[in-house]
């Protein structure tokens with residue numbers, strides 16, 4: 001696996017143990033996330049090659065196989081587009097009623113949930129926080145801090161990712177900083 005992206009010591013301890021395993025690493029850049037952010041003018045002033053988050057996934061079984069689990073480590077860079085914090089794309093699971101665990105490793109953020117009726121709620125993500133994401137619930141993580149936000153994830157190998165509806169309709173709430181304060185704008 002790529003060592004370059006693992007900088008926080010706690011992430012490194014976990015990532016080190018992934019060495020030699022079937023790990024896939026990926027980076028999402030601003031250019032991959034144009035539809036996600038609200039302020040298109042602020043977006044166009046930023047470097048499209050700016051990384052927003054990096055993911056290392058450990059796939060011990062084949063994708064879609066039932067009964068297995070996948071494991072992911074994600075690091076979201078600190079940053080904003082206009083007032084809106086860097087975040088993950090967010091998704092539902094294709095196999096709708098499959099659940100997932102997220103847990104905070106380092107940094108500070110918010111985990112945003114949205115159910116199929118577009119009702120949203122959030123949990124604070126901090127070092128050591130544990131989050132259960134029920135089935136039929138979209139999930140997105142937002143880095144509200146000034147350092148890298150690292151978190152772990154574990155989900156069923158047959159869950160799949162459904163990015164489509166979030167790409168099209170977004171979440172019904174956005175997390176922004178205004179006058180130095182964090183606010184949640186519900187749409």
Ligand SMILES: O=P(O)(O)OC[C@H]1O[C@](O)(CO)[C@@H](O)[C@@H]1O
Nearest residue numbers: 055072073074088089090091153
């Ligand atoms: O898939 P997204 O929404 O880009 O978010 C990234 C994180 O979520 C996962 O897809 C797991 O839900 C992992 O790959 C990673 O931890």
Ligand SMILES: [Fe+2]
Nearest residue numbers: 093100139155
């Ligand atoms: Fe997920």
